[in-house]
Amino acid sequence: MYNVAEVNAEACVAQKGCRLCIMYCPEANCIQLDSQNMKAIIVESRCKGCELCVVVCDAAKHNAITMVAR
Ligand code: SF4
Ligand code: SF4
Incomplete structure (x- = not known):
């Protein structure tokens, strides 16, 4: 099992x-x-689970990406 990023489209x-x-x-x-x-x-x-997208999205206070287990 590993983690991949997921976008909350509403956010x-x-x-x-x-x-x-x-x-x-x-x-x-x-x-x-x-x-x-x-x-x-x-x-x-293609996602390697590095969470960089979560860091930048959260830093901009959009909080639209979470990591989910696959
Ligand atoms: S930044 Fe990292 S965690 Fe986010 S989508 Fe790209 S590879 Fe996946
Ligand atoms: S960084 Fe911007 S474009 Fe990417 S998921 Fe967050 S709000 Fe959407």
Whole structure:
């Protein structure tokens, strides 16, 4: 079992221009912008569980990403 990031779409403010998690995630194409509903989405198969996205999202007080066990 390992942890991967999960975005709470209701809390994500990507529609207001936030791209913090996408910019800081060290894995290429792991966090993407869902251009239909303008929310960040995690490609779970690419997530390495480093939690950097959680740190930057929480630091900006959006608190939209949690780690979940898989
Ligand atoms: S950092 Fe948080 S609020 Fe910003 S786009 Fe990522 S999940 Fe959404
Ligand atoms: S936990 Fe790390 S690898 Fe996974 S989405 Fe967040 S920043 Fe990317």
